[in-house]
Amino acid sequence: MTNENYMCRAPRTLLIGAGPSNAELIREISFYSDAIVAADGGFWAAEQAGAQVALVVGDMDSQQDLPAGQAAAHILDQETTDFQKCLAVCDADVFLGVGFLGGRLDHQMAAFSTLLNEPRPVVLIDEAQLVFVVPQEFSVDLEAETPVGFYPMVSIEASLRGVRWPLSNVAMSPIGQIATSNVALGGALEITVDGPGLLAIMPRRYLVAVLAALDRGFGKAHHQ
Structure with missing residues (x-):
């Protein structure tokens, strides 16, 4: 999608899906966002949380009657998920997503493919954790004994430092080396990968630190 076709522009955009979430979590994460976009049925979760939704996006198979004046992008394409549709019409430096983890496993796996x-x-983000794809260089300070996990969605080469079970330039893949159930030693957790594909999982309380680290890792011009 070209820049002129974006329907929502904000430095940080919160996407709300129809999966498991709650009003308290949505209100907490919305504090870190500049705009809120709902993926189809996620609109009702946002409404129950009292969130101001800038745009509703999807094939609208979960919608009946949106409030008068609510901006919406009705996209009939059945080859993409509502999550993908949201990303296609939004311009942001970083996206936060609530309501995309948990629930139906096939929906969650589709969300990981989208990442x-x-x-x-x-x-x-869910009540307990954060999930994201790490950039080629990533560093964040964590407390000792913080549980962390790393899962390669594709074959990559990676190094992990600052964890109980480190790796150095190791080939990782879903059918080979993974690094789930790891633990931070305390201080800097440092990751390098030779390309996109490594999912990181860590506690939700590190959201602010992770956002800062992703900003450093991706840079300001990554979405242009």
């Missing part, structure tokens, strides 16, 4: 194909940083 893998999206060049801009996206952080998916």
Whole structure:
């Protein structure tokens, strides 16, 4: 999608899906966003949280009657998910996503595939954790004994430092080396990868630190 066709522009955009979430989580994460976009049925979760939705996007198979004046992008394409449709019509430096983890496993796996194909940083959030694709160089300070996990969605080469079980220029793949159930040693967690494809999982309380690290890792011009 070309820049002139974007329907929502904001430095940080919160996407709300129809998966498991709650009003408290939506209100908390909306504090870190500049705009809120709902993926189809996610509109009702946003409304229950009292969130001001800038745009509703999707094939609208979960919608009945939107409030008068609510901006919406009705996209009939059945080859993409509502999550993908939201990303296609929004311009942001970073996306936050609530309501895309948990629930139906096929929906969650589709969301992970979307992360893998999206060049801009996206952080998916639930009550307990953050999930995101790490850039080629990533560093964040974590407390000792913080649980962390790393899962390669494709074959990559990666180094992990600052964890109990480090790796150095190791080939990782879904059917080979993975690094789930790891633990931070305390201080800097440093990751380098030779390309996109490594999912990082860590506690939700590190959202602010992760956003700052992703900003450094992707840079300001990554979405242009």
